[in-house]
Amino acid sequence: MFFAKAATAAALCVAITFGGSASAQTGSAVKIGLLGDFSSVYSDIGGMGNVEAVKMAIEDMGGTMFGRPIEFIHADVQNKADIAASLARRWYENEGVDMIIDLPTSATALAAMEMSKRFEKIMIVTDAASSDITGKSCSPYTAHWTYDTYSNAHTVGSAIVKNGGDTWFFITADYLFGHSIERDTGEVVKAAGGKVLGSARHPLNNADFSSYLLQAQSSKAKIVGMANGGGDTINTIKQATEFGLVAGGQKLAGIVMFISDIHSLGLKMAKGLIVTEAYYWDLNDRTRAFGNRFFERMKRMPTMNQAATYSAALHYLKAAKAAGSKDTAPVLAKMRETPVRDAFTDNGYLREDGRMVHSMFLFEVKKPEESKAPWDYYKLLAEVPGEQAFRPLKDGNCPLIKTN
The missing domain is CATH 3.40.50.2300 (Response regulator)
Known part of the structure; x- marks a missing residue:
């Protein structure tokens, strides 16, 4: 089991810069934040495997975007809605995060989604499962990627x-x-x-x-x-x-x-x-290639959530590159108009309610x-x-x- 423990969620926040020096100005570089479970019941299905999946997506984009290194931070929400909301607010408002990914429980996802709406920033839920995320609680800024109830x-x-x-x-x-x-x-x-x-x-x-x-x-x-x-x-x-x-x-x-x-x-x-x-x-050559690559890093095969986190991060970054911007509206437009074709699925598309539909x-x-x-x-x-x-x-x- 892969996990990290900390006295507070903030203490687990780790900044990673890809593709160059760490001198990129906050708010200028594309910045991804991951809110996950690193110490409890869902750490095996997401946890550090999700962190590694985002790193793989960033690497596959060359590590840079718009001439600056892509930045990545992550923190443990301890499966608490108030911590998820607090961190999401801080990241969006003060730390230049453009997109938050993962969210291990439905309660943490829904709490963080409120911050996403308030600051009009993108959120991609890859772990939480409630169908309410794209139902009565849907948001114009949230995508639900992996599965749902x-x-x-x-x-x-x-x-x-x-x-x-x-x-x-x-x-x-x-x-x-x-x-x-x-x-x-x-x-x-x-x-x-x-x-x-x-x-x-x-x-x-x-x-x-x-x-x-x-x-x-x-x-x-x-x-x-x-x-x-x-x-x-x-x-x-x-x-x-x-x-x-x-x-x-x-x-x-x-x-x-x-x-x-x-x-x-x-x-x-x-x-x-x-x-x-x-x-x-082990479905096909495409899934095997990603699974074996993930295994080399983590010494275990990826869960569907970990493969989906790779997919979602990669699709977001491809959309930002195609849009020529990290601004929310053009990136979301590109995410919706571009089919999802990667190691996770070869038949996905993002619906207007936020549901990413796939086999x-x-x-x-x-x-x-x-x-x-x-x-x-x-x-x-x-x-x-x-x-x-x-x-x-x-x-x-x-x-x-x-x-x-």
Whole structure:
């Protein structure tokens, strides 16, 4: 696990200058800021891997823009909305940051988005998942890049219901992200004729899931949906195995899971899980090239969030170069008019509600004997086109979208 600890978020703020001396004047150079989780439950899926991904994007642009070195800073938001808002305000207002990327939780994303709107600066969310980010809380300055609770619910949830998993109980992280997963997946289950029998909500970064698992067990639901992520999902699966849920006939649904989760669990425990991802390193030559390059630096394959952070940073920088400016309006215009074609996706585009639409993939986790090499974890079941995976533009209740 890659993480950094600090007494305060400000203490973790690190400035990096690419492509030349550090003498570029603040406000003159293109400057990217990353607000992430380096010390808690989501540090594996983003964390220092996201930092490395941004560095890779900057390097691929040659390290300079408009004759000055591209600057990059990052800080730990400690998964707290007030810290995210405070840092975003300081960076936008006083430190010349042009774009903020990452945001590990939905609460931190929504808080920082308010600062993005206030200062009319760009924000790209690559870790947080709530579909509200491009729904009722959408912003003209925010892009949502990787996945969201709607896309995962509609790929994993619908596949499981079609295969007979028609009664569900949710174990839910008790904040916006978990609530959004439970809501969006529950709607899929009900629309397919299934039933939601109940839910149990736990705090973020929880250690003991015994009481929640007992509730799930007593519900007799065929499917126990894990409406959580990162370390919470890993702990849920491990303790569910100890409680005998799967041995007793119930199945676990990992609605938001990452390759790092599978690596932590091991194939013996994770085998047979159905998961959806936006990226997998072994899909094709393009994804393998990026995965192997990332592995050389981090000694592990990238998660979809880390690949998406590379993609988003690269797309932003390409847009700034094409616009001939780092000003918000022309850069956003170029980001929207230019297709996203890179190591993360070859069919992406940025919608006016901020949703970056691209294919999602449905995978089954391999059995140990099916894996031929380290990180060879998935069997591809289906590629779901972005127009099917993500919520239709007209249905999101984004106030930026005019509907008749």
